[in-house]
Amino acid sequence: MQELSEISRKLKLMARKLGVCVVALSQLSRAVESRQDKRPMPSDLRETGQLEQDADIITFLYRDDYYDRESENKNVIEIIIAKQRNGPVGIIGLAFIKEFSKFVDLERRYSERPQQEAR
Known part of the structure; x- marks a missing residue:
């Protein structure tokens, strides 16, 4: 989990430094499957809240x-x-x-x- 958080932060820093757009994909947690409304939410991003925080x-x-x-x-x-x-x-x-x-x-x-x- 720490490794994914570190990668997320480094991608954000790289995007700023180079002035580029970075597209990162993430799996969703299984929590989506247990809800009645299956529409994904930012909190469903797998493993870390850092992705949600870093993403524009x-x-x-x-x-x-x-x-x-x-x-x-x-x-x-x-x-x-x-x-x-x-x-x-x-x-x-x-x-x-x-x-x-x-x-x-x-x-x-x-x-x-x-x-x-x-x-």
Whole structure:
């Protein structure tokens, strides 16, 4: 756990020093599975609160139909902006087209079919 905290701090320092954006991925703790609402929260980041503290932006992906096969929100994915140091937080809903691994605005889900790339 200390090692992960140290890595998180060093990534933050490196980003500042070099003036670059660092994208770090983290697993979620199993606490998500035990809650009724499975939407992830910053406190669900695995192993350390240091990640939550150091991050300028924390985003999660969530699909209700992953947990509830009877969900009315089939193939709808939520991009959860859980933390944004210099801006608003919130949820953006997109349609997920599995066959093409593509995200589209919900309004365009049925009005626009993905075109296959020319070979």
